[in-house]
Amino acid sequence: MTAAPQKSAAQNSASEFSIPEDAIPMGFRFAATRVGIKPSGRPDMACALADQPATAVAMFTSNRVVAAPVVVGREHLQTTSGSVRVVIVNAGNANCATGAEGIAACTSVCKAAAEQFSCALQEVFPSSTGIIGVPLPAEKLISAMPEIASRLGSTAAHLQQFAEAILTTDTRAKIAFARLMVNGAPVRLFGVAKGAGMIYPQLMPHATMLVYLFTDARIPTADLPSLLHGAVEDTFNCISIDGDTSTNDTVLLLASGVSGVALTPANASDMQAFAAALQQVCASLARQIIDDGEGVGHVVELRIEEAASRADALRVARSIAHSPLVKTAWAGCDPNWGRILAAIGYSSVAIEPSRISIRIGGHLVCLNGGRAPGMDANQVHAAMLERNFQVRVTLGMGSASCNFLTSDLTAEYVRVNAEYST
């Protein structure tokens, strides 16, 4: 194996450390500015520029109501067969449920970017996140184009600004990166994400979570989809804050090739090492999204084991993750495993209650479908005082399993979302 992860900070968030300069993929520049879309007046427009066309692949939401930038971005990638020069993101307005005017607004922003950066219209990839159903003030983004172009740069500060401008109700930037050595040469992989609410991304191969993954490896467009799908399936598609699948979810992977290091299926071990690094970066971003979810008090890792199939394991995980009664019990550090059992029971998966065992924070609470002998509720309660704990369910129906990351449901979540737009 010629590739080995040299450095990885995938478990840390940006707020905890500064971005090392040598973690930044070559061939990209970044900028952000404020154009007045966020009511808070914080930076709300971000731009990533590939100096030369980057090979690109994206995954979008499976919601049947999709935002204008999802429609436009998908079309652009199809037209160029996966080539991107410019990514333009605005936060504070989702440009969704805005009809033909929304599409026109999105396209006019792309046009302005294409002119500014002397590329084809279809080489511009647009993203929006924020409130649904409010016309996008395209003119604000268009008139800021020269300014954002003048701010572009490839330092850690520039990337940090990009990562902050795309946030909405997030409280901090979400960043993860990895560096690989391939045949003695470094390859960089850098990911930026935003999340906070409406988080249950169910991404389709053709995903208001926005994720941008940048690498300076050279990867043929044809090889990007399987790389991205592989990484997304166990990460972004296995997280949920509220079960609300957004209209705008997007994950974009761009490869500039500027490192000079080529990754192809022919070199299987390098490709595998890159895929592992990509998965690690995505897993870190996915965890950061849950950890910074609206009002989240606890991050809960669901581990479903001994399911008849992975699909069954995921169905059980989702049923637990979306049960308000389970989530509120977690908020109260309440070892009420009966609610978990009930959620398993209505998951539509064929289960046998007498075979089910449940562990919370390592403590066996339910054995063979009943209260575990000697279960000490106070001990379990103590384990649940931790911000992170695991709920492990053994179904006894087979050998399939899944990990699924979710959160509790707190009064703060309600407050944040009951006061959103009015």
Added chain:
Amino acid sequence: MTAAPQKSAAQNSASEFSIPEDAIPMGFRFAATRVGIKPSGRPDMACALADQPATAVAMFTSNRVVAAPVVVGREHLQTTSGSVRVVIVNAGNANCATGAEGIAACTSVCKAAAEQFSCALQEVFPSSTGIIGVPLPAEKLISAMPEIASRLGSTAAHLQQFAEAILTTDTRAKIAFARLMVNGAPVRLFGVAKGAGMIYPQLMPHATMLVYLFTDARIPTADLPSLLHGAVEDTFNCISIDGDTSTNDTVLLLASGVSGVALTPANASDMQAFAAALQQVCASLARQIIDDGEGVGHVVELRIEEAASRADALRVARSIAHSPLVKTAWAGCDPNWGRILAAIGYSSVAIEPSRISIRIGGHLVCLNGGRAPGMDANQVHAAMLERNFQVRVTLGMGSASCNFLTSDLTAEYVRVNAEYST
């Protein structure tokens, strides 16, 4: 038509009026007592006795994890082909996830009732509601059997006590009744329910919502299922507080026959009138359950129209009703229709966003998938200050429709459920 509703108070809850003595079905007696299962020390054991065996039908939860009384009650009804003498209910303990001991505890309570009331074991119908996974203290119920028998009576006060003893986190008793004249003779129909949490009953023909329906009409057992299914489908199966389908949901209909009025399919118009009265009583109880749901601030009637099928309409309704983002917006009286549109989009129903319109409290907020021209957010907000309002969705895909009753999601719901058992 020989039957006409003479009197109906189905829209009122018990707390708002006293039960008229002539609303009480003949042939039943009721009692309640405290046995120390509810930590509050309030009455927690209830009994309904049919002086002669009543014809009976029940519907139970579709959850694959079912409580012991559901298992035992179903078996008893099968054995007797639908005949019940005694209903024994305890509140504060669901006797669920309690294994073989739970079944044995339930059976021992039924045995004590059978001895007390000199009937067959299988003529006893048991119900439990409360916390899951805690052994039922059967001995408390058994030793209270002589006392509860001594308290039986058929006055309004007795019925009121029955209705109160079955409550858990409910704040008030849920009662509805109707009186019909059939060929000049009165037939009485009386319903009692409890709800509050884990409320998304999906009842199966063979439902912690408990509903007891008593009538003094004489109805052959064979005719009861279609009557009850018809009434449940549009009422209890079209409500949800939190999407959590309970392990204990039960609806029981008992017909004593003591009025002397026989209802048979041969007399179609009488049967139809009775079915209508039954539906009205169930609809009232269903609304009372939502209105008294845990932390409920708003009762929202979803009206889904122009769906391709009723199944599609229901799927859209459930997706909206279970979206935490939609429910929190309602809690904040926030006319954020974009969240409703997003929930429609991920409902898995084939929709066309450009055909969708949404009305909140009578105000058009979304037209053809976008913001309705002239929509005044302040006006809509004002309409949402009402405790009850309607959300009407027009899909433009067909002619099927449904009504579905649900609630907002408040910080109080979180408080109630985060402090439940510890």
